[in-house]
Amino acid sequence: PPASRLLVGIGLVLLMALWSGFQAGGDYVLRNQSPDEVAAVALVRAFAPNELLATHLPARVALANYSALAHQVVAWPEGLRDGRTLTAADLAAARQRGATYLLWDTAAGSPPVSATFVATSGRYGLYRL
Numbered sequence: 588p589p590a591s592r593l594l595v596g597i598g599l600v601l602l603m604a605l606w607s608g609f610q611a612g613g614d615y616v617l618r619n620q621s622p623d624e625v626a627a628v629a630l631v632r633a634f635a636p637n638e639l640l641a642t643h644l645p646a647r648v649a650l651a652n653y654s655a656l657a658h659q660v661v662a663w664p665e666g667l668r669d670g671r672t673l674t675a676a677d678l679a680a681a682r683q684r685g686a687t688y689l690l691w692d693t694a695a696g697s698p699p700v701s702a703t704f705v706a707t708s709g710r711y712g713l714y715r716l
Contacts, residue, residue, distance in 0.1 A: 620654065623709035627690060628655050630708040635659075640688040641681035641716070643673055643695070650690070661686045675700050682716055689714040 620628075627650055631640065639661050642651040651660045661684040663677065678689070678700050688705070691698050691712045702714035 620649075623711065624648065624650055624654065626709035627711040630706060630711060630713050631656055631659070631688070631690060634705050634713055635688045638687045639685040640690050641678070641686040642690045643698070644690070644692045644711075645694075648692070656690075672699055678702070678716060687716055689716055 632655075638659065640656070640659050641663065642656075642660055644650055650656055661681055663681065681689075689698065689702050691714060693707060693710050693712045698712075698714060702716055705713040705715055707713070
């Protein structure tokens with residue numbers, strides 16, 4: 588019937604508009620991130636595109652909360668904040684939440700716990716838990 592064709596047509600137009608909106612939103616976020624943060628997103632996409640990860644980053648860095656990686660980041664146990672030493676128990680809790688990788692700010696030095704180095708990009712290193 589003509590009414591169903593009209594609805595399908597409207598649906599396709601809306602889908603095209605929304606799809607380009609998602610792309611524009613993603614481009615906007617990446618344009619406003621620092622080159623190091625964009626490099627970190629590329630690093631995770633290259634080595635762990637569908638894996639969950641834990642992050643240990645400065646509070647000012649929004650990679651864990653508002654970036655193309657935010658949906659992959661698991662929450663740390665309560666009380667773990669920037670400045671507190673990461674412990675094996677913290678990593679065990681992250682693993683229990685499904686994390687298989689750790690994104691680490693190399694400006695803080697090497698991770699104080701055992702994790703297998705995968706790669707680095709800019710100031711961020713990726714480690715396998």
